[in-house]
Amino acid sequence: MAPGYCEDCSRLLEEFHFHLRKVCREFEQKIKTIFRELCQCTCFSVTPESSYRRRKRRGRRRLSLNDEELLLDDEESLQTLSRLSASQNTELQTTAAMFYLHLSHHLQSPLPDALLEPLMNLLLSSDLDVQKTIALSLVNLLVKNNVCRESVIEMGMLVPILELIQSGDSNAQSHSCACVCMLASSEPNREAVMAEGVKPLLALAKSYDPQVQQVASWALLHLTHSDWSTRLLCEAGGFPVLVLLLQGSDSEVQFYSCSALCNISAAQEHHPQLLSIGGHFLLRSLLTLVSSSVQKNSMQACRCLQTLSQNDLIQEQLMELDCVLPLQSLLKTSSAGWRESAVTLLSALTSHTPNKDVLVIEGLLQEVGQLLLHPTCSSAILTHSCRIISDLSSCSEGQQAVMEGRCLSGLLGTLLSPSLTDDALTHLTSCLRNLVTQHALKTELSGIINSEQVSRLIRLSVQTQNPQLSYNSSAVISRLEMTGEMVQLLRPHYVTMLQYLSAFLKNKDVKLQQLGMVTIFNLKTDGDFSSLLSGSEVEAQLWTVHDQTEETRRLLQMIQPLSPSPVNPSLPQHKH
Incomplete structure (x- = not known):
């Protein structure tokens, strides 16, 4: 199949190809016989000199077919084909058209411009x-890709096609x-196709x-x-037509x-x-399509709504139309594709602040907890x-x-999945880091981990390939409640923790240094950790950070007092 088409377009083109093969197979032998006899008839004869040149040139032009090579004489065959196509006799034209249908079915090499x-x-x-036959051949x-799209346009074929x-x-x-569709798929042709073809296509x-x-x-x-071309389609009144097609009974049209509309x-x-x-x-039409039993249609409707939801007004209208219920139904299906489409749209809705309380009341967090x-559960x-959840x-x-919906259990359970990407793990640990800063959730998480x-x-904290993932993971550890069970x-x-704590303290990023110190402060309540810390590289690094901090404090005192500035307007004034 030609490159550049989506899976569904490729499938439809394959169906065209299948039907062509089915139709052409029964004509194949007959067409070759008829064409050969026509070439020998006196009606299409050429001079002896031309016949000599034909024999001399035989084999120079060849079209590669599936199972053979068709020899094409520059004069005799092309002249015969031209006479058949230009004839006023319908039967002769039909013969030529069927030849092209046979050719289009088997041709493996580019079609010469002469044809x-x-x-x-x-x-x-x-x-x-x-x-109809020749249009099918051209399709x-x-x-x-046996024929150049630009050549088809240049020869003026678009007019009779339209x-x-x-x-x-x-x-x-x-x-x-x-x-028209195939011709429009080529960027250089799109302007010509659009200029003439939009209204007939909309009518069709x-x-x-x-x-x-x-x-x-x-x-x-x-x-x-x-x-x-999208702007031209808009000007031609194409948008309402596409919306109406969503209500049709044919799933492919939908x-x-x-x-x-998604584009x-x-x-x-x-x-x-x-x-x-x-x-x-x-x-309304898209929300109806969300509940379609045809998975690809439901998923595409979710994608379209997600794209539209970037608009705040559309977000409000979606909530007014009770969009949550059909999306929650998709979260419960056995299809990962359906679940992914629904949760993607729902995450777009939760980012809009006015929707948050409603979505909590609608029980979305309970559904997400079950989803996890x-x-x-995919990345x-x-x-x-x-x-x-965040x-x-x-x-x-x-x-x-969050607690009633078992979201914390779901997040912690998913943490152990071996199939998650680093990006998904970063989002997961970031979510946990955010949740553990809230007292009630911190207590709950510390009790179930x-x-x-x-x-x-x-x-994850000790790995260095993804600094953000390392930071998130160690931040969760640092904020856990240090109960007796947690210490155990x-x-x-x-020993492993001392490795990443040492790396944090050596880092020039103050955020990492502070995280390391908070973790050490919490762990020092355990005598075993204090014993390991004593005389270790981490303790030496702590003193280094201490000395650097003292030096910074001393330098700041030298330049006191500081005046309020646009960067820090709240800085206090000092009296002389």
């Missing part, structure tokens, strides 16, 4: 069946629309034929990959239109136009769950909901 002119003649045929050639869209025949519309998208709607919405999706919503300049479609119609306890799900724990009733989880935090959990790791 484009007969193709153009057939597109201009007065017979609709000929036009296959474009899909396989006229075919308005033919009223569903097959002709599908084939011509697919051609309103068809009652699902197959025609599929190809039209697929073509419109490709046109949303460019800012310029997916293509939702994907197009459009990435630019906030289009949000007013999208919101102007009355009665929250877009948001799921055996297949992406964990990352967004941590954001939700955001909601800061609001009223949030801390209690076990030896494996403590060991994991200490191993930490005691086997004192």
Whole structure:
């Protein structure tokens, strides 16, 4: 399959290819026989001199097919094909069109430019069946990159292709629309396609034929990959059409239109136009699609809503439309893809301060706690769950909901997962560091953490590849309540802890030095740690930091008094 297409576009193109193979297989032998006989007929004969040149040049031009090489004489075969395509006889044109269909089915090498002119003649045929056949051939050639898209545009083929869209025949519309889509996928062609093709495509998208709607919405999706063409689509009234397609009964049409709207919503300049479609119609349609039984449609609707939720007004409207319930339902599904899409959108909603109290009341933290306890919690799900917990724990009733929802147990349990990325672990330890600064959560966490989880935090603290991960992990350790049970959990790791404490004290970052000193202060309550600290490198480093601090204090006293400044306006005045 040609590179640059998403999985769904590639699948649809493969379906086109499959049907082409099925149709062409039964014609293959007959077409070759007919074409060979036509070449021998006196109607298409050439002079003896030309015949001599033909024999002399035989083998010079070859088209590589799947199972053979087709010899193409520069004069005889091309002349015959040109006469067939330019003929007013429908049967002869049909023969030429079927030759191209056979060629498009088997061709493995680029199509010579000399074969484009007969193709153009057939597109201009007065017979609709000929036009449909040649349009289907062109689709296959474009899909396989056997023909140059720029050459097709330069030869003026876009005009008859667009006229075919308005033919009223569903097959002709599908084939011509697919051609437009393939031509528009090339950036140099997009301007030409957009200038002529937007309105016919929008008209086609309103068809009652699902197959025609599929190809039209697929073509419109490709046109949303460019800012310029998206603006033209907006000016042509394309946004309401795409929103209406969300309400259709065909799942493929829903997916293509939702994907197009997702691309459009990435630019906030289009949000007013999208919101102007009355009665929250877009948001209602997307929320309906969120509950779709077709997973890819539900996930794409979540992505579109997430992109739109960057707008505060849209956030408010989503909450008014009770968006939380369908998203919570997705969190309970067995599909990781569904859960990930829902939690990603919910994390975007929790970042908006006015939503926090409502989301706590709606029981979101309970659902997130269960999500973290799921055996297949992915790095992406964990990352967004941590954001939700951090955001909601800061609001009223949030801390209690975190404890009741078993969020702490879920976070600590996920800490032991071997499949987490460093980025996910950084978010996880950052969330724990934030929670342990709150007294009630600190007590709860200190009471439920076990030896494996403590060991994991200490191993993360001592690693140096990710400084932020190391800092987060050691900060959690430093803030745990030093009860007798906690001392028993930490005691086997004192030697390892001294390693990272020494590194922190040597670091020029004051934040790390202070973290090291807080940890040492807490651990000194245990005589075993005090014994290890005495005379160690860490103790020597503590004295070094002490001396540096005293020197800093002395220097500050030398330049007293300091006057208030824009940097520190609260600095106290000293009397002389």
